[in-house]
Amino acid sequence: MIKKTLGIVVLFWNDFEKTIECIKSIYNQKNFHYTLILVDNNSEKKFSNEIFKWLNNNNKQVINVSKKKYEENKFGSTNLCFYIKNKFNYGCGLGHNPGYQFCIDNNLKYIARIDNDMIVPEKTLKNLITRLERNNLINGISPKIMFLKKPNFIWWRGSEIGNNLKFQKNCASYNASGHLDDEKFRGMIRTDAISGCASIMKTERLKKIGLSDPDFFYGEEDIELSYRLDEFKQSLWVDLDEKIYHHVSGTVGKNxxxxxxxxxxxxxxxxxxxxxxxxxxxxxxxxxxxxxxxxxxxxxxxxxxxxxxxxxxxxxxxxxxxxxxxxxxxxxxxxxxxxxxxxxxxxxxxxxxxxxxx
Structure with missing residues (x-):
């Protein structure tokens, strides 16, 4: 069962350069079993073809998902990539749902959402899973998110809903320029929401509450999903000792x-x-x-x-x-x-x- 511990869902749309950087960093994870599920949000073929080319050149077998369940030996291999093609551009939340459902159908214990503009250090996922395994009350966890181009600056370190809904404020603890990392930003802290672009969730809990809400297209879907995930009002956490690096605004573009x-x-x-x-x-x-x-x-x-x-x-x-x-x-x-x-x-x-x- 150790090979069916973690499914990593990476969604992409009309991009191959950042997506390849992202999945390359995932394949560089050390001493750790995981299953990569690449979800194509109805990209033009030229983008997916470049990704397939990279996978082929690096001896990664691509399995086009055509059924609900797959054999046990297909999971936990660093030489495989499950590929799901969405019929439309479903947006951020709904676009991930086929990947989430695949993990549920195949009894993977945890589901990671890693956006395609992320770079994952080689021990980050393993260390986050260790946190989850040690504390059964945790339903979701995120690492501290840093700027890729300013690696000493924090982009995200948790979310607080509070009165932010009343004043239409961002619930996340970040701003456009970020702030310098510091020793005080260490350890485990509670959060009202895990980050949509980098998080790991319990599959069992996600199966119970339902997947991403289709009423969202871009933005805030992670807050809504976290609201349902947070079963005990103490089950969502940020591990400030673990970092991940973000091409900020890489997915949305320059509009x-x-x-x-x-x-x-x-x-x-x-x-x-x-x-x-x-x-x-x-x-x-x-x-x-x-x-x-x-x-x-x-x-x-x-x-x-x-x-x-x-x-x-x-x-x-x-x-x-x-x-x-x-x-x-x-x-x-x-x-x-x-x-x-x-x-x-x-x-x-x-x-x-x-x-x-x-």
């Missing part, structure tokens, strides 16, 4: 305005899913207040450049245009926001509102 739109909208969806009555009253009201604030301060570029995203995020949330809507329209959304940036003039924003709809 700043689109990312702002998704962040606003899916924080509203998160409030709907896990918020209490006070979170909903304050959270929904605060989002509308910020929109009106943008109108009053619209001649300031900081606010005018965000007005369009806030406006459509609120409209689309109340129209229930999330989840499946974004899976169908992600190209349209990307195109709509592609010419908006922090320096966009007010005149162009107003023109966009008057002449374009999506």
């Amino acid at each position: 700043w305005a689109k990312n702002v739109y998704y962040n606003y909208k899916y924080r509203l969806v998160l409030i709907k899913k896990i918020g209490n009555i006070y979170d909903k009253i304050f959270g929904y009201s605060f989002s509308i207040l910020k929109l009106f604030l943008s109108i009053f301060l619209i001649f300031h570029k900081h606010h005018s450049s965000r007005f369009l995203q806030r406006y459509y995020a609120i409209i689309h949330f109340f129209q229930k245009k999330y989840g499946s809507y974004d899976r169908i329209n992600y190209i349209k959304v990307d195109k709509f926001f592609s010419d908006i940036n922090k320096r966009t003039k007010l005149s162009y924003i107003l023109k966009k509102i008057n002449h374009y709809r999506f």
